[in-house]
Amino acid sequence: MFRFLKNYILVRSFSNSVRIVEVGPRDGLQNESLIVPTATKINFINKLSETGLKTIEVTSFVSPKWIPQMADNEEVFKSIDIKPEISYPVLVPNLQGFEKALSAGVKEIAIFGAASEAFSRKNINCSIAKSIERFSLVTEQARRKDVKIRGYISCIAGCPYEGETKPLVVANLAASMLDLGCYEISLGDTIGVGTPKKIKALLNELQKVSSSDKIFEQYALHCHDTFGQALTNIYASLDFGIRIFDSSVAGLGGCPYAAGASGNVATEDLLYFLNGQGLESGVDLKKVIDVGDYISTQIGRVNRSKVGVAVLAKEKLNKVKS
Numbered sequence: 001m002f003r004f005l006k007n008y009i010l011v012r013s014f015s016n017s018v019r020i021v022e023v024g025p026r027d028g029l030q031n032e033s034l035i036v037p038t039a040t041k042i043n044f045i046n047k048l049s050e051t052g053l054k055t056i057e058v059t060s061f062v063s064p065k066w067i068p069q070m071a072d073n074e075e076v077f078k079s080i081d082i083k084p085e086i087s088y089p090v091l092v093p094n095l096q097g098f099e100k101a102l103s104a105g106v107k108e109i110a111i112f113g114a115a116s117e118a119f120s121r122k123n124i125n126c127s128i129a130k131s132i133e134r135f136s137l138v139t140e141q142a143r144r145k146d147v148k149i150r151g152y153i154s155c156i157a158g159c160p161y162e163g164e165t166k167p168l169v170v171a172n173l174a175a176s177m178l179d180l181g182c183y184e185i186s187l188g189d190t191i192g193v194g195t196p197k198k199i200k201a202l203l204n205e206l207q208k209v210s211s212s213d214k215i216f217e218q219y220a221l222h223c224h225d226t227f228g229q230a231l232t233n234i235y236a237s238l239d240f241g242i243r244i245f246d247s248s249v250a251g252l253g254g255c256p257y258a259a260g261a262s263g264n265v266a267t268e269d270l271l272y273f274l275n276g277q278g279l280e281s282g283v284d285l286k287k288v289i290d291v292g293d294y295i296s297t298q299i300g301r302v303n304r305s306k307v308g309v310a311v312l313a314k315e316k317l318n319k320v321k322s
Contacts, residue, residue, distance in 0.1 A: 022056045024250070025045050028264065029299075051288050053283055054086055057088075077104045088106075089109060093112070098141060109147055109150070111138055113132070114128065115128075150185075150186065153187055157198045186220040192230065194223065196232055221233065222264070235277075249292040249305070
């Protein structure tokens with residue numbers, strides 16, 4: 001009983017406001033084998049913009065050679081209905097991608113690295129040290145152009161090639177990315193092997209190497225649900241003050257460089273969980289469920305959101321009864 005009260009007090013000692021970063025249009029779709037029509041992507045993003053979400057990751061300005069699904073990046077970004085109260089970041093791997101994104105009118109970018117040498121070489125074809133050098137070229141230009149920079153770190157809990165990730169490696173990479181000008185770092189459990197114990201060990205390490213008492217205002221958690229641990233890991237992070245979470249409507253996603261990795265935690269499931277904890281996101285759950293149903297139908301895949309499937313089934317049953 002005491003432990004429960006202690007945890008309750010810890011959670012409530014932080015803000016009750018959370019921000020959800022919707023990554024479905026980029027991280028969610030990039031692993032789909034069939035190319036999604038550009039018009040569908042645009043409609044998908046516009047529907048997400050009507051749900052109350054404040055951050056929607058739109059696309060990735062990478063070479064179509066590596067990610068064919070993102071070949072229409074410029075057309076997608078230029079064609080969506082931009083709402084001034086919403087951020088629409090895009091992923092960029094290098095200076096060439098940044099320049100292309102800038103010409104499309106992008107105001108926020110995301111750079112990405114991995115806390116694993118093997119994954120870094122497989123994913124972006126360079127070492128961790130080299131990736132930081134590449135980041136610096138992009139972030140220097142972004143700061144000059146007044147473009148916001150978000151950072152991603154992959155494999156925070158484990159790597160498909162190297163096994164378990166050491167928290168100190170993640171902490172050092174995060175420090176480097178913050179020094180380069182990232183306003184926020186998204187901590188990605190890319191292959192979904194994290195557990196609450198591993199997530200707490202990492203967050204403790206980040207706390208140790210930081211002198212700021214508001215350190216976790218700079219971090220987001222990006223959980224894949226391969227082993228069904230995403231929501232338990234998110235719950236564990238609340239006690240540390242994490243209030244930013246990446247998710248993907250309908251549980252879209254995976255990783256083209258991590259065999260077997262399932263999608264991100266479903267935005268619908270995350271919202272249901274956060275609402276149950278008394279946390280406020282400003283996002284309309286029912287609207288998100290409808291968007292999840294829309295994109296699942298459009299791309300012909302199973303909706304992986306448990307909440308979405310349950311609510312839609314109940315609605316269907318009620319219609320039959322009426």
